[in-house]
Amino acid sequence: MKCKVSKQCGGCTYLNMPEKQQAQIKQEQVEQLAAQYHIKARIGDVHMAAHPLHYRNKVIVGFAKQKGTIVSGLYAKHSHRVVPYDQCVLQPEIVNEIIAAITKMVQSMKIELYNEKTGTGVLRHVMIRWAHATGEIMVVFVTGSSMFPSRKNMVRALTKQFPQIKTILQEVNGRNTSVVMEREPMVLYGNGTITDLLCGLKLRYSATAFYQIHSEQCEALYDMARKMADLHPRDTLLDTYCGIGSIGLTLASSCGHVVGVEQNARALKDAAYNAQSNGIENIEFVPMDATAFMKEAAKYQQHFNVIVLDPPRAGTTRDFIQAAVSLKPRRIVYISCNLETLMRDLKRFKKSGYETRKIELYDLFPYSEHVEGICVLEKKYYNQAASRKKAEARKSFEAKKIKERKQRRRSK
Numbered sequence: 001m002k003c004k005v006s007k008q009c010g011g012c013t014y015l016n017m018p019e020k021q022q023a024q025i026k027q028e029q030v031e032q033l034a035a036q037y038h039i040k041a042r043i044g045d046v047h048m049a050a051h052p053l054h055y056r057n058k059v060i061v062g063f064a065k066q067k068g069t070i071v072s073g074l075y076a077k078h079s080h081r082v083v084p085y086d087q088c089v090l091q092p093e094i095v096n097e098i099i100a101a102i103t104k105m106v107q108s109m110k111i112e113l114y115n116e117k118t119g120t121g122v123l124r125h126v127m128i129r130w131a132h133a134t135g136e137i138m139v140v141f142v143t144g145s146s147m148f149p150s151r152k153n154m155v156r157a158l159t160k161q162f163p164q165i166k167t168i169l170q171e172v173n174g175r176n177t178s179v180v181m182e183r184e185p186m187v188l189y190g191n192g193t194i195t196d197l198l199c200g201l202k203l204r205y206s207a208t209a210f211y212q213i214h215s216e217q218c219e220a221l222y223d224m225a226r227k228m229a230d231l232h233p234r235d236t237l238l239d240t241y242c243g244i245g246s247i248g249l250t251l252a253s254s255c256g257h258v259v260g261v262e263q264n265a266r267a268l269k270d271a272a273y274n275a276q277s278n279g280i281e282n283i284e285f286v287p288m289d290a291t292a293f294m295k296e297a298a299k300y301q302q303h304f305n306v307i308v309l310d311p312p313r314a315g316t317t318r319d320f321i322q323a324a325v326s327l328k329p330r331r332i333v334y335i336s337c338n339l340e341t342l343m344r345d346l347k348r349f350k351k352s353g354y355e356t357r358k359i360e361l362y363d364l365f366p367y368s369e370h371v372e373g374i375c376v377l378e379k380k381y382y383n384q385a386a387s388r389k390k391a392e393a394r395k396s397f398e399a400k401k402i403k404e405r406k407q408r409r410r411s412k
Ligand SMILES: C[S@@+](CC[C@H](N)C(=O)[O-])C[C@H]1O[C@@H](n2cnc3c(N)ncnc32)[C@H](O)[C@@H]1O
Pocket: 209, 210, 211, 212, 240, 241, 242, 243, 244, 245, 246, 247, 261, 262, 263, 264, 267, 288, 289, 290, 291, 310, 311, 312, 313
C-alpha cells in the first residue's frame, strides 16, 4: 500500500506489512510481556479485522501554513509538526473528504490558525467522529478562544456539502497543553451527539465520551466479553470504567442487574439515555471515580458476581484491585488497549489471589502497532468443573420452578 507520508506521520507503522505478519508480531510482543510479568495464561491468536482499512471512526487533525497554503494532517510522532496528507487509508473516505473540504474553507474564509507560542489566533484542531453503522458524523472545532469568526458560514457550508454531518461543536482550549479536549464543547449545530448501532443496540455518544475506534472489531470484542463473563440470569454485573455503558448494556440481557461506574458525567448522561432508548431497565449508573467506588463497595461488602474493568491506557490502581478482590467475584473480565499496564495489573491481581485463565487479542488498530487485550480471571484454585455443575443445577432448578408456575397458572 502506498502513502507518501506514512514514515513521517507514524499513524500506520505496519503499512507495508501483510496482515498475518502484523498479527504475529503483536502476538509475540504480548507473549513476551506475559513472560516478563510471569503471567502463565493461554494467549489465543490475534482476532484479525475483516475490514482492516478505512476503519478509524475518530480522527483529530492539526493545521499549518506551508508556503502560504493552509494544510491539515496528523502530528508527527512526539511533536506538534503537522504532516499534511490528502488521503489516509485508515480513515473512512468521507472523513478524508470532510477534512479536505474544511482545510479549503479555512483558507478561503481566512480563518487564522492558532499560534501555540504566542497563544494568539483561532483554529487549533478539528476532530471528526464517524458512526460506522449509521454514517452519522460529528465535527468538533477546537479553538484557542471563544472567538471564531466565520463560524456560521463554516457550519452552513459544511452541513450543505455533507448532509451526513449531524452535529458540529466548538471546544475552547487556550491552554498550553497537548490534550485536545478537556471540557465539554458548545454545540453549534444538531444536538451534540451522534448515534451508532452496536451489538443490536442504538448507542448515542457525545464529543468527550469514549467509543472504540474500530466498530466492527468492537462488536467481536464485546462478544468475547459476554463469553468470558459467563453470566447467570440472577447475577449482578459491575461494569467499571463503563463510558457510555456499551459493555453493561450489551450484557444486561444475560444477567439480573448491572451497575456501571464512570467518572465522565457527559458519557454517563449518554449511558442513561442509551439504557432508556433501548428499553433496558436492569441497569443503573454511578458517576464516580472507579477506585473510590470499589473502596466504598468493599467497605459495605456489596455483592457482584462478575466485575468488568476497561480502564484507560494507564490501567487501574492497586486500591481498585485490592477492593475488587475483597468482594470475591466469581469472575473478573479485564479489557485493555495497553498490554504493558494490563500485565502489570494482572500480576497484582495474581498476588491478591486472582489468576488469569485466558487472554484473547483483538486487532482494533490494524496497520498500527497497537492491539486490544481481553482476559478472564478467577480465584486461584477455583474449581471450574464444580462451579459449572452448580450453575447447571441452579439453571435447571429455575427452569423447573418456571414450569411449575406455568402449570399452576394453567390449572387455575
Ligand atoms: C477505555 S475507556 C472504556 C469505556 C467503555 N468501557 C467502552 O467500552 O466504551 C475508559 C473509560 O474510563 C473512564 N475513566 C477514566 N478514568 C476513570 C476513573 N478514574 N474512574 C472512572 N472512570 C474513568 C473514561 O472516561 C473512559 O470512559
